[in-house]
Amino acid sequence: MNILISGGSGFLGSAFSEALIKRYRSENKEVQVTWLTRDSSQPHPVDIKMMTYDELTNFDKSFDVILNLAGAGIADKRWSDARKEQLLASRVQPTEALLAFIACINTKPKLLVSGSAIGWYGDQGDEPLIESSDFNTDFSHKLCDDWEQLALKATDYGVPVAIVRTGVVIHPEGGMVSKLLTPFKMGVGGQLADGTQIMSWISREDWVRAAIFIIEQHLTGQQQAHLNNTGNTLNTANDTPAAVYNLTAPNPVTNHTFTKTIGAWLHRPTFFTLPKFLLKLMFGEMSTLLIDGQKVLPQALLNAGFTFKQPTLKQALEQKV
Template structure:
């Protein structure tokens, strides 16, 4: 199997690459991974090839699956107008490059898995949200929706698309948890605002496992001439008959920020007396503070319906098993 990954060296792409290589090595299946990059000298693990965006424009390589994860971190910097443009461009440009490749290649990929986030649903408090739920319009929704709608254009070339709306990914190597470990270990961790906002999270191990599950189930159904797994209540509307679906990549047990704070503090054996008031968060982060103050209760209904078994469905288990 040949897999092309944009954002391959990132927090999720690198973990996906490592896990799927280990799985395929243990079963003696052929696997070739290529990272799409702007820098041909980028450091990368052995047996992973690099392909630059310039090389992609003329490449005659074929790929069974494309995993589209490139994009600047939405919570890395305050949302100025320039930052908003950067967040969008960092997603749109790589996706356009992949679409151009798909359009001209003779042998089409069997599946495009394209990133998104649960921000697509907008701010909806503690209302349970599944893949068939609607949205509230805000910047996060607009950003995710534009990225998703562009990726869905791959169906125009008969390439099925799976959109993965990712929650807060937990692993001590990076992401939100990586940033919080030091202050919590120092005993200055605490809840944000009133702590009632719901956090829809997923362990990095389960994010990787779910992405591989979606890929392998879809390819197996194609091989066996069965109905595509992209065919349930999570189907997305397109202008053609090629299937497209969305998956919430979140754990089945979301928690409030208060519960997250107490659980992490207990796990690290540290107090969690501090609270950052909502007014201060808004002053510090501006519009981006919505990511910290306003919760989302997003559930992985499609994954559960299709039989994915979470390895770390509970927060404490995820913290312990990932050695946070």
């Protein structure tokens, strides 16, 4: 497999790259991973090739698969108008570059896997949400939808598209958990607001396994066989297939349960509560990510036969690093 990854050096892209190379080499299969970057001099594993966006415009060879993960972290800063524009641009610009590349090359990729998030569904409380569910409009939805609709334009060039809507990614030494370690270890960790909001999450290992599963399902010709049974097909202006997958574990939890599970894992108390008004004061509009809930289920993955290694939050926190 020859795969191009935007956002390859990130929390998900780096883990995906390592796992893909390890798996394919253990099976004596050829694999080449290339990271698309703005700075080819950045540190990277010796097994990874680097390519700049400028080099991509003149590259005349194809890739079997493109994995599009580039995008600034939605929860990294308050949502000022300038920050909202930055969040959108950090997703749109890399995707536009990939579309321009796809349009120019003679041999098209067999698949474009493009990132998104469960924010696409908007705030829907404890309503179970699967890939065919509707959405509520808010900033998170619009950001995700604009990104998805742009990626789907790859079907205009005959390239199938898989959209992956990712939940909160859990890993003992990275992502959201790493940001929480200090306050929890200090004994000041606690639930947010009333703690009833649902958090849909996935372990990083299962995210990587799911992404590889989706790619291999397509490359081995099995994707179309189960698309009609999963309810996750997307409408396009042509006959090129497109589908969406919720990359979440099958057991979402309330914020209260999440807090207690983190506390138990660290053997620390969780007596504190950050009230809703204080969260809104601290984070502004971005507080919706902490206050509102989404019960997003991975129906398409389960229907396709995917098995989770860490289906519970406790297992995800205790996974081997």
